[in-house]
Amino acid sequence: MKLKKSDRLTGDNYKWIALTNTTLGIFMATINSSIILISLPAIFRGVGINPLSPGNVGYLLWLLMGYMLVTAVLVVSLGRLGDIMGRVRIYNFGFAVFSFASVVLASDPFHAGAGALWLVLWRLVQGVGGAMLFANSSAIIVDAFPAEQRGLAMGINQVAAIGGSFIGLIAGGLLSIGDWRLVFWVSVPFGIIGTFWGYHSLRDNGKRSPARIDWWGNITFAIGLTSVLIAIVYGIQPYGTSSMGWGAPKVIAGFIVGITLLIIFLVIELRVESPMFNLRLFKIRAFATGSIAGLLAAIARGGLQFMLIIWLQGIWLPLHGYAYDATPLWAGIYLLPLTIGFLLAGPISGFLSDRHGARILSTSGLVLFGASFVGLLLVPTNFHYLWFAILVFLNGVGGGMFSAPNTTAIMNSVPANQRGGAAGIQAAFMNSGMVLSMGIFFSLMIVGLTNSLPKAMFNGLTAHGVAADQAHHIASLPAVGSLFSSFLGYNPLQSLLGSQAATHVTNVQWATLTGKHFFPNLIQIPFHDGLVIVFALAIAMSVIGALFSAFRGNRYVHEEHSMHEHVGDMTLSGGAFPGEPAMESDVVR
Numbered sequence: 085m086k087l088k089k090s091d092r093l094t095g096d097n098y099k100w101i102a103l104t105n106t107t108l109g110i111f112m113a114t115i116n117s118s119i120i121l122i123s124l125p126a127i128f129r130g131v132g133i134n135p136l137s138p139g140n141v142g143y144l145l146w147l148l149m150g151y152m153l154v155t156a157v158l159v160v161s162l163g164r165l166g167d168i169m170g171r172v173r174i175y176n177f178g179f180a181v182f183s184f185a186s187v188v189l190a191s192d193p194f195h196a197g198a199g200a201l202w203l204v205l206w207r208l209v210q211g212v213g214g215a216m217l218f219a220n221s222s223a224i225i226v227d228a229f230p231a232e233q234r235g236l237a238m239g240i241n242q243v244a245a246i247g248g249s250f251i252g253l254i255a256g257g258l259l260s261i262g263d264w265r266l267v268f269w270v271s272v273p274f275g276i277i278g279t280f281w282g283y284h285s286l287r288d289n290g291k292r293s294p295a296r297i298d299w300w301g302n303i304t305f306a307i308g309l310t311s312v313l314i315a316i317v318y319g320i321q322p323y324g325t326s327s328m329g330w331g332a333p334k335v336i337a338g339f340i341v342g343i344t345l346l347i348i349f350l351v352i353e354l355r356v357e358s359p360m361f362n363l364r365l366f367k368i369r370a371f372a373t374g375s376i377a378g379l380l381a382a383i384a385r386g387g388l389q390f391m392l393i394i395w396l397q398g399i400w401l402p403l404h405g406y407a408y409d410a411t412p413l414w415a416g417i418y419l420l421p422l423t424i425g426f427l428l429a430g431p432i433s434g435f436l437s438d439r440h441g442a443r444i445l446s447t448s449g450l451v452l453f454g455a456s457f458v459g460l461l462l463v464p465t466n467f468h469y470l471w472f473a474i475l476v477f478l479n480g481v482g483g484g485m486f487s488a489p490n491t492t493a494i495m496n497s498v499p500a501n502q503r504g505g506a507a508g509i510q511a512a513f514m515n516s517g518m519v520l521s522m523g524i525f526f527s528l529m530i531v532g533l534t535n536s537l538p539k540a541m542f543n544g545l546t547a548h549g550v551a552a553d554q555a556h557h558i559a560s561l562p563a564v565g566s567l568f569s570s571f572l573g574y575n576p577l578q579s580l581l582g583s584q585a586a587t588h589v590t591n592v593q594w595a596t597l598t599g600k601h602f603f604p605n606l607i608q609i610p611f612h613d614g615l616v617i618v619f620a621l622a623i624a625m626s627v628i629g630a631l632f633s634a635f636r637g638n639r640y641v642h643e644e645h646s647m648h649e650h651v652g653d654m655t656l657s658g659g660a661f662p663g664e665p666a667m668e669s670d671v672v673r
Contacts (some may be wrong), residue, residue, distance in 0.1 A: 101285050103229035103237050105278060106221035107244045109179060112274050113214040114248035116186075117151055117518075120207075121257040121393065122412040123267045124148070131192065131199035140444035145317050149519055150204055153313045154211030155218060156515035160361055161302045163219035163508020168358075171220040171227070176282040178216020183275025185210035190268035218515070223506035226495045232438050238495070239434020239488035249389070251423060257413030278356035301352045301359055308345030309516070311338045316523035324471070330529055345660060351521065365506060370497035373515060373636040374442070377418070380629035381486055382517025383524065384622040388457070391525060391618055392419060395465070399608050401598040403466055408575045421473040425480025430488050437489035439500050447525025447633040448492070449485025452478060457619045465608040465615075478632040493636065526616045530653050532614025537607065544606045548597050577603050 088355065120127070133140050166174040189206045190492045192199050221241065257267040315338030323329030353359040366372040396418055397411040406414055433445050455478035463471050491510065498506040538559040545555035577597055589597070596602055 085322065097357075097364070098287070099228040099233075099237070101533045102224050103240060105282050105286060106175070106217075106224050107241050108274065108278050109217040109282075110221050110241060111244035112271055113182065113217045113246045113276065114245050115252035115255060116182075116210065116214065116271060117155075118249040118252035118389075119259075119267055119270075120147060120151075122253050122256035122416055123260035123264060125409065125412065126264040127203070127267065128200070130264040131203070132195045133197065133200055140200070141577050143197075143204060147200075147207060148547050149317055149522060150208050150314075151211040151214065152515050153310070153317070155307050156313065156512055157309050157520055158212060158215035159219040159511035159515065160305065160508040162216050162509070163223070164361075166220040166223060166508075170288045172282070172288045173222050175220040175224060176279065176286065178213045178220070179279040179282055180213070181216065182210055182213030183272055183279055185213055186268050186271040186275060189274070190265045190622055192265075215511070218511035219508040222491065222495055226290075234621045236341055236431060236435040236438060237430040238492040239437075239484075240492055242488040243430035243484070243488075252411070253420045257416050261413070270556045287388045301349060301356060301361065304345045304349035304352060305361065308349055311342030311345065313342075313516070313519050315339045315342060318517060318524060319527070327370070327488060328527060330527070336591040346579075361509065362506075365498055365509070368497050370636050371506065373632045374446075374494040374497075374511065375453035377446070377450065377486075377629040377632040377636075378490055378494070378510060379517050380625040380632070381453070381483070381490075382458075382514045383521045384453070384625040384629075385483060385520040386521030386525070388622060390522060391529065391615065392422075392476070394529075395615070396612070399465055399604040399611060400467065403604045404466050405600065407600070417495030418469070418473075419476060422480040425477040425482075426484040426487075427480075429481040429484025433485045434488035434492060435650050437492055442489035442493035443634060443636050446486045446490040446636075449482045449487075449489075450633055451482070452628050453482030453486060454623045454630065456482060457623045458628065459591070461616060461619050465612045466604075473632035486629075492634065524621070528617045528621065529611075533610050534608075535610075536613050537610040540610055543589045544602070545597070547571070549593040549604075550597070551607035575603070 127147070128134070128144075133143070162174055185206050189203060189210065192202050192206075194202050222238070225237050225241055255270065256267055259270060270453075272292050278548070315335045318332065318338070319328060319330045319335045323332040323335075329335050349361070350363070353361050353363050366375070393415050396415040397408075401411040401414055401418075402408060429449075433449065437445050458476070459475040460472075465477065494510060495506060541559040544554050545558060546552055550558075577596060
């Protein structure tokens with residue numbers, strides 16, 4: 085018998101259509117969150133500015149973090165808007181916005197500061213499209229799949245989300261070799277295909293919850309979180325004679341304004357009839373514990389990504405003969421074991437969580453994730469690659485074991501008419517975690533470097549003929565400059581020393597100072613001091629996240645009831661958390 089179109093869209097075929105389209109969208113969005121990390125040197129050369137000049141550091145940081153900041157701020161609002169207006173409608177519009185912004189970015193008509201500003205502004209617009217995709221993809225998948233298959237589906241989707249962030253590193257390196265504009269053009273065909281395909285094939289088959297838009301909640305949350313995240317961006321920049329800007333008036337003001345508005349936001353959400361950020365969801369233990377564990381894992385994972393890139397580009401690759409300008413691409417290649425580990429573990433863990441629940445898999449995944457940090461602390465800075473590859477592979481496996489089961493458990497635990505908002509909260513936690521990780525881990529690394537790098541820098545420079553006054557000046561410069569130089573694939577000392585030093589040292593000394601080995605040998609001990617601080621915090625976050633994951637309770641799937649009915653059931657059961665004991669409106673398997 086021939087199926088009607090409506091039957092095909094809601095039957096067994098539709099769930100795979102929904103999964104494929106949303107996986108394409110998330111893969112494209114997450115690739116673009118990291119593709120720029122490796123291609124920044126080519127982009128800045130293309131627009132004709134030096135990103136390490138004091139006046140240009142802002143362009144560097146905003147291109148790095150602006151996309152994630154906008155996404156973190158908007159995903160909750162856009163997820164809740166999907167609950168009200170239709171998740172597919174918001175998701176499809178996100179594909180269109182993302183594709184349009186990619187075209188405009190690749191067509192940058194300006195040079196110098198104007199060209200960099202164009203990229204920053206349109207990168208923010210691209211982040212709006214990414215937020216629409218992030219906010220609704222999980223909810224669309226959960227709407228399309230039965231509870232017993234959601235783990236596998238979310239596993240595939242999560243592999244695209246996390247795997248895309250690492251594949252973007254390699255893609256950025258390869259594309260920027262040809263032309264920096266290809267970094268943005270590459271998204272356009274996928275965006276166009278995804279947009280037309282989504283409008284043609286995706287349908288809203290989830291529950292909507294008609295409600296007024298929570299304008300005051302949206303405004304206070306957006307301004308408050310933006311203020312905090314902007315303060316973090318400026319906090320890791322040098323200020324005056326300080327290596328970081330945490331004491332700058334605008335940073336302090338940003339935190340005060342942001343935290344105040346976020347407190348007001350929480351008060352509004354507890355009082356408004358249809359809140360944007362439904363705090364009552366946190367009464368569901370599976371949702372609350374999984375969300376907190378996910379936030380901690382996102383912060384730890386974000387710090388890992390940036391620290392490993394700096395480790396490879398600034399120390400290991402030059403010591404093994406790679407030219408500085410080639411290190412961005414090779415850093416992505418040498419991190420492939422991490423991506424492979426995640427790609428293997430994600431779908432398998434999601435499949436197993438459909439049968440056995442998320443608690444054992446996600447908890448043991450975070451334990452393995454944290455243990456890999458311990459192993460990375462034990463290897464020397466100039467490591468043997470086999471051990472490094474094994475450790476980052478295990479890190480990817482641990483991340484895959486945690487991510488898909490945890491996300492599935494969270495989305496299963498909420499009522500159907502709250503899935504968009506719940507997915508938005510998860511995406512906000514993930515993207516905020518990435519921005520927080522940059523602020524936290526860069527700051528901790530700079531603290532570690534500041535304690536030991538100046539003395540090592542001064543002694544190393546003077547031992548090779550650099551005048552004491554110039555060596556003292558270079559050694560006193562903020563350590564963030566050395567980190568960003570390594571991150572961008574530049575030879576730090578070649579730009580720091582300049583032509584003045586070249587006239588006061590011998591040719592042999594100059595070749596040594598600006599060679600592949602001098603700076604990596606100089607920085608590896610101070611870098612390891614900072615790495616101990618950074619990875620120790622990542623280990624602590626992994627352990628705490630594992631504890632929250634372990635306390636999530638039994639496997640819990642919420643039936644198709646409204647949040648009002650759910651809270652009523654909680655009241656009748658004495659406010660017990662889902663899963664202990666089960667409520668009449670819950671399904672525990």
